[in-house]
Amino acid sequence: MSTIAAPASLPARQGWFSKTEAWLDRKGKGAWIAAMVLGFIFFWPIGLALLAYMIWSKRMFNSSCSGSRRMSPKFTTMRSSGNSAFDAYKTETLRRLEEEQENFEAFLKRLRDAKDKAEFDQFMDERAKMAKESRESEDA
Numbered sequence: 001m002s003t004i005a006a007p008a009s010l011p012a013r014q015g016w017f018s019k020t021e022a023w024l025d026r027k028g029k030g031a032w033i034a035a036m037v038l039g040f041i042f043f044w045p046i047g048l049a050l051l052a053y054m055i056w057s058k059r060m061f062n063s064s065c066s067g068s069r070r071m072s073p074k075f076t077t078m079r080s081s082g083n084s085a086f087d088a089y090k091t092e093t094l095r096r097l098e099e100e101q102e103n104f105e106a107f108l109k110r111l112r113d114a115k116d117k118a119e120f121d122q123f124m125d126e127r128a129k130m131a132k133e134s135r136e137s138e139d140a
Helices: 016-027 029-042 044-056 073-078 084-139
Strands: none
Touching: 016 029, 029 044
16 A cells, blocks of 8 residues: 655645644744643653654754845845945945955955975975985995
């Protein structure tokens, strides 16, 4: 006998576990934590099972089950605050920070290039020394 999982778009066919999970997700991370604490209070294996499920499904560590919608940091950075003086300050500060980041990345590239050149020069010197020693030993 084959069982077919009900699609998520049909809430009437969902089981009690799926409905409960969806309800807790809509309420946010606090609801999950409250359910876990109540599980520990009434019967500790239920609380432990909820904790394990929250960790396994990564509900403890991501914001996907939180009720509040958050904007990405990139979008909120570019949004106007309504205060033109602050917006000008923010724009100038971001420009300066980007410039400093570019300068620092260029500095790191120069350091890496210098290190690579020093290592290559050392390798070539050692190779020339070995070649000279091998020629001298062949001549003797």
